[in-house]
Amino acid sequence: MTDLTRLTIADARDKLRGKEITAGELTESYLAAIHAANDTLNAYVTVTPDRAREMAKASDARLARGESGALEGIPLGIKDLFATEGVHTQACSHILDGFKPRYESTVTANLWADGAVMLGKLNMDEFAMGSSNESSYYGPVVNPWRRSREEPSLMPSTHMGEGGFVHSGGGVTQARTLDNMRLVPGGSSGGSAAAVSAFLCAGATATDTGGSIRQPAAFTGTVGIKPTYGRVSRWGIVAFASSLDQAGPIARDVRDAAILLKSMASVDDKDTTSVDRPVPDYEAALGRSVKGMKVGIPREYRVEGMPEEIEALWQKGIAWLKDAGAEIVDISLPHTKYALPAYYIVAPAEASSNLARYDGVRYGLRVPGRDIVEMYEKSRAEGFGREVKRRIMIGTYVLSAGYYDAYYLQAQKVRTLIKRDFENVFDSGVDVILTPATPSAAFGIADEDMAADPVKMYLNDIFTVTVNMAGLPGIAVPAGLDGHGLPLGLQLIGRPFDEETLFQTAHVIEQAAGRFEPEKWW
Secondary structure, eight states: OOOGGGSOHHHHHHHHHTTSSOHHHHHHHHHHHHHHHHHHHOOEEEEOHHHHHHHHHHHHHHHHTTOOOTTTTOEEEEETTBOBTTBOOOTTOGGGTTOOOSSOOHHHHHHHHTTOEEEEEEOOSGGGOOSSSOSOTTOOOOOSOOOBSSOOOOOSOSEEETTEEEOTTSOBOOOOOBOOOOBOOOSSSHHHHHHHHTTSSSEEEEEESSSTTHHHHHHHTOEEEEOOTTSSOOTTBOOSOTTTOEEEEEESSHHHHHHHHHHHOOOOTTOTTSOOOOOOOGGGGTTOOOTTOEEEEEGGGSOTTOOHHHHHHHHHHHHHHHHTTOEEEEEOOGGGGGHHHHHHHHHHHHHHHHGGGOSSSSSSOOOOOSSHHHHHHHHHHHHSOHHHHHHHHHHHHHHSTTTIIIIIIHHHHHHHHHHHHHHHHHHTTOOEEEEESOSSSOOBTTOHHHHHOHHHHHGGGTTTHHHHHHTOOEEEEEEEEOTTSOEEEEEEEESTTOHHHHHHHHHHHHHHHOOOOOOOOO
16 A cells, blocks of 8 residues: 555545545554654654544544545644643643643644544744744754755756656656755744654644744745634634734645645634634635736845845746746835844744743742742743743843833834735735745754854744734745755745635646655655
8 A cells, every 4th residue: 555644635535535545544654654753853742642543533433424524534743832632732841841731722623623633742942932943842853854965956846756856747867865964844833844744744733923834834845824813713822922923734735735724714702813704715726827916026035145046946936927827026015124123022022921921830840949939930940941031031121111112112113014015015906925935945953153143043034024024824835946955935925814815826836846855864
């Protein structure tokens, strides 16, 4: 039998409904893959085999009765930020040691209601603060992709198979040798992206506060969509920055991402920021023509020092959409240059407020002290990691008396201007905006330059934070390989609640670029 973990969600769904495979068989294939790979990749912090088998058995019973949810029998990985009743939920932080919630997040409840199977909880940057998945209390996630020692001179290709690259035409180039350097999968949803890319789950939940779905998707050759703010309930998701956080899926291809988002999205009385709008059938948007569509190319995204291969990839994307009949128009988003500094005021400010609840009193880590104040101090000092402490201190500073007006208030004003820039562009008739997803391919774990200068790490979000600041939807889709055979992604930004156009346009890029897989070494 073909390796069942290679099936897309759409393919697995069809085979399950056609009684060609069972949910039990599919789940066992993924559990075996996790068992073989997780010690190397560290994508899962908790695996739930008993629960997975129990859920798969229930799915098989429903399928036998002719009942079938939208995700019936599909095994998924869940980012450790989502509350899962009775199962490890710690935001990959020491401060939440041993926490197992007595409730289920709305997103995961929606997935289980549609028949999905939980394989376990996925690694992530602590409290979702990071762009490399190195701040996790459980150690870094390893990207399943590795650099090639040869110059493949192949960008883009459809995918990489063992021993070489495969062109869209089917021809194979020379075999390549993999470098041993361990690479980051991006963050904060690094475990989600790595698990999907390495075939350790059919799809995964993720969250995006400043790029934490789209950047890791780009680094791992997967598809990730951050929906419009309010499209997906935040209830039961550990909060980082409440006005920016939004949940979405990471998947193997655009169709799978559309299937997952349809199940994840809903209005929710428990989240007053969720929006009461019908959830479209996103999958139905795939295959629609983009002829006559206006695609905006923002001049401000051509940043100083951007690698030539990122510009070349961008031009490829422009050419693909033009060939498909889209009209390419130059646009301006003049306040883009202020987005990153404004984001790194707003996000830490909200984090410092949200994380004040972790005090060692009611749940999680408690380090004894002489009195309650010392207990607070010791618990937080030991419980929070370095990056989280840095952001809490920045946030507390910008909210403090005398600095609130100078920093936080100004940043919120800039945020309004960024949002207005996008509104002006969309009002002019532009349907979707095309940009690079990241300024580079994946870099090494414990990269000295990144470790020594946090700002360099923050610059990984340079193309993604504007979308969160404006509350817009954005999708990252694989579009090519760099000179070392590592995946690169393009980003599409859409109008509020117009995820359908993003899926429609991303599918065109995917058809032109092909699909990408890492060569197995783990």
